[in-house]
Amino acid sequence: MGKNIVQKIFNLHLVSGKLKPGEEIAISIDQTLTQDATGTMAYLQFEAMGIPRVKTKLSVSYVDHNMLQTGFENFDDHLFLQGIARKYGIYFSKPGNGICHQVHLERFGIPGDTMLGSDSHTPTCGGLGMLAIGAGGLDVAIAMAGGPFYVNMPKVVCVRLNGSLKPWVTAKDVILELLRRLTVKGGVGKIFEYGGDGVKTLGVTERATITNMGAELGALTSIFPSDAQTKKYLRMQGREKVWKPLKADPRAQYDEVVEIDLSALEPLIARPHSPDNVCKLSEIKGLKVQQVCIGSCTNSSYHDLMVSAMMLKGRKVHPDVSLTISPGSKQVLDMIAKNGALSSMIEAGARIVEVACGPCIGMGQAPPSGGVSVRSFNRNFEGRSGTADAQVYLVSPETAIATAIQGVLSDPRDFGEPIVIKEPKSFVIDDSMIIPPSDKPEEVTIFRGPNIKPLPKKEPMPETLKGDVLLKVGDNITTDHIMPAGAKVLPLRSNIPAISEFVFEKVDKDFVKRAKEKGGGFLIGGVNYGQGSSREHAALAPMYLGVKAVITKSFARIHRANLVNFGIMPLTFENEGDYNVIDQGDSIELPDIRNKLKSGNKLTIRNVTKNKEIKVTHSLTPREVDILCVGGLLNHQARSSM
Numbered sequence: 001m002g003k004n005i006v007q008k009i010f011n012l013h014l015v016s017g018k019l020k021p022g023e024e025i026a027i028s029i030d031q032t033l034t035q036d037a038t039g040t041m042a043y044l045q046f047e048a049m050g051i052p053r054v055k056t057k058l059s060v061s062y063v064d065h066n067m068l069q070t071g072f073e074n075f076d077d078h079l080f081l082q083g084i085a086r087k088y089g090i091y092f093s094k095p096g097n098g099i100c101h102q103v104h105l106e107r108f109g110i111p112g113d114t115m116l117g118s119d120s121h122t123p124t125c126g127g128l129g130m131l132a133i134g135a136g137g138l139d140v141a142i143a144m145a146g147g148p149f150y151v152n153m154p155k156v157v158c159v160r161l162n163g164s165l166k167p168w169v170t171a172k173d174v175i176l177e178l179l180r181r182l183t184v185k186g187g188v189g190k191i192f193e194y195g196g197d198g199v200k201t202l203g204v205t206e207r208a209t210i211t212n213m214g215a216e217l218g219a220l221t222s223i224f225p226s227d228a229q230t231k232k233y234l235r236m237q238g239r240e241k242v243w244k245p246l247k248a249d250p251r252a253q254y255d256e257v258v259e260i261d262l263s264a265l266e267p268l269i270a271r272p273h274s275p276d277n278v279c280k281l282s283e284i285k286g287l288k289v290q291q292v293c294i295g296s297c298t299n300s301s302y303h304d305l306m307v308s309a310m311m312l313k314g315r316k317v318h319p320d321v322s323l324t325i326s327p328g329s330k331q332v333l334d335m336i337a338k339n340g341a342l343s344s345m346i347e348a349g350a351r352i353v354e355v356a357c358g359p360c361i362g363m364g365q366a367p368p369s370g371g372v373s374v375r376s377f378n379r380n381f382e383g384r385s386g387t388a389d390a391q392v393y394l395v396s397p398e399t400a401i402a403t404a405i406q407g408v409l410s411d412p413r414d415f416g417e418p419i420v421i422k423e424p425k426s427f428v429i430d431d432s433m434i435i436p437p438s439d440k441p442e443e444v445t446i447f448r449g450p451n452i453k454p455l456p457k458k459e460p461m462p463e464t465l466k467g468d469v470l471l472k473v474g475d476n477i478t479t480d481h482i483m484p485a486g487a488k489v490l491p492l493r494s495n496i497p498a499i500s501e502f503v504f505e506k507v508d509k510d511f512v513k514r515a516k517e518k519g520g521g522f523l524i525g526g527v528n529y530g531q532g533s534s535r536e537h538a539a540l541a542p543m544y545l546g547v548k549a550v551i552t553k554s555f556a557r558i559h560r561a562n563l564v565n566f567g568i569m570p571l572t573f574e575n576e577g578d579y580n581v582i583d584q585g586d587s588i589e590l591p592d593i594r595n596k597l598k599s600g601n602k603l604t605i606r607n608v609t610k611n612k613e614i615k616v617t618h619s620l621t622p623r624e625v626d627i628l629c630v631g632g633l634l635n636h637q638a639r640s641s642m
């Protein structure tokens with residue numbers, strides 16, 4: 001029987017388990033990636049494991065999120081990360097070098113290798129044929145220590161791309177089409193493997209736009225074949241020697257198939273406040289816009305910025321619009337500076353923003369009150385931009401620039417002749433902002449500013465769990481709801497006591513006070529609870545506040561794993577209707593919990609307030625049950641290395 005690409009890579013990396021959908025497998029990890037907002041915690045955890053040097057083939061630590069230095073915290077954290085990298089054998093990409101996913105694609109990704117990254121958009125490198133997965137920082141720390149990554153074998157979905165895109169229709173529209181069809185939970189438990197004759201029409205950075213935003217489908221990852229386009233891209237990066245061909249066998253089997261006729265697509269747009277709230281741009285064009293932002297790990301490649309510059313050349317940004325452009329990497333910025341494209345942007349009136357995540361994570365450039373912001377980014381969750389009532393729309397760079405010029409949502413097809421970008425012979429290669437690790441690690445001292453607080457500890461699970469329901473929320477709650485980011489909160493990522501003060505801040509401002517008064521308790525959620533980012537702080541901070549279990553209709557993958565890692569039980573209602581018989585403030589009890597967890601996957605919760613019993617289930621593997629019983633993965637790791 002023929003094999004698909006995912007099976008081929010998993011076969012070469014399988015440590016335990018069988019490649020049968022739903023079964024727990026463990027795979028070895030070749031490379032890891034961290035960014036500063038999740039990295040500080042991941043490295044504190046790595047340090048706690050007492051391993052002298054990372055055991056991966058390559059580990060890179062990026063600084064791209066916490067870039068606004070309005071106090072000492074962020075710079076202190078950057079210095080901590082740089083010291084850790086030098087000491088433990090990790091490459092350090094300095095602030096200003098670029099967004100982790102863009103730089104990793106350019107300088108480090110390898111077709112056929114596996115990567116684990118402490119950021120949900122790690123699958124970006126799937127555009128190069130790499131099997132790249134986003135996870136919590138602790139899972140990444142374990143991979144750096146040489147441990148495998150555990151996951152339930154996903155279903156493999158073949159996305160067959162046919163034909164080619166029409167002018168002004170882009171890779172962004174391909175992934176928006178998938179989000180329109182499948183929704184933000186359509187990819188849970190799945191890997192999307194791209195194939196079909198349309199693949200060869202897409203360059204590596206276009207493919208990377210698609211695999212990047214596959215994270216918004218809730219997928220484990222997304223991957224393209226490694227072919228002539230991949231080889232060309234790697235050659236232009238001076239890295240042709242890492243290229244290898246990778247494609248599915250002719251009779252490869254898939255669990256599902258999705259067909260997309262590229263030539264039938266048109267420009268699409270995701271409306272507030274979810275990346276799957278997609279419609280045709282033509283249905284809502286004409287809407288007045290106050291802000292347009294180009295950038296983020298989804299759309300800030302050389303190609304994206306060149307198209308933007310060519311559209312702006314000789315034109316002006318509309319007087320009522322603020323246009324920001326944040327290039328994805330130093331390489332991209334350097335190239336558009338050298339070839340004059342940057343000048344076209346500046347002349348047109350664009351605000352050139354630092355090479356970083358920036359506005360995508362609310363690090364500056366918050367829209368005005370009630371304002372409409374049109375962005376080439378990947379997430380438009382409510383409040384994420386930094387303005388609670390802003391209306392954020394997601395589009396291709398082409399649509400965004402047409403809109404910035406017209407001042408209203410505009411269809412790029414009305415703009416004129418299609419723009420063809422001449423490819424350079426090679427990219428500008430200068431890795432001087434990537435600092436290699438020290439060959440004398442014993443001489444490296446690590447700087448620790450006052451913002452770096454020790455890891456909070458958790459005790460083993462008691463026999464009976466009891467407490468009150470601290471909060472009940474609805475469907476599709478994101479990690480941005482649970483643990484907000486933005487310029488004010490992000491600098492506290494290495495300080496759990498301080499960051500805990502912001503848990504559920506935008507959902508219920510009394511949550512933290514209540515959690516503290518009651519000494520912790522339970523959370524109730526709807527479907528796809530914890531979608532979005534990989535930030536383990538969305539589990540770690542609730543754990544610090546005493547949250548014992550989260551009971552939902554369903555979970556997003558990374559958040560569920562993070563809950564287990566920090567000793568919080570993820571439970572689901574056996575009958576979804578029982579969501580209605582439990583309310584905020586109810587007292588609940590889970591007696592004899594350790595034994596019950598071990599003896600099956602069904603449990604009964606006693607709602608003491610309503611005098612009712614509620615049946616819940618768990619999908620924990622025996623390994624995960626052990627992790628929960630000892631109070632989390634760090635305790636578990638310490639015990640197994642004793």
Ligand code: MIC
Nearest residue numbers: 037038119120121533534535
């Ligand atoms: C995001 O896009 O939400 C982030 C910020 O990159 C997160 C990571 C984090 O919260 O630090 C992600 O996507 O994992």
Ligand code: SF4
Nearest residue numbers: 121296297357360361
């Ligand atoms: Fe950075 Fe935004 Fe990409 Fe997250 S989605 S890594 S915040 S650019």
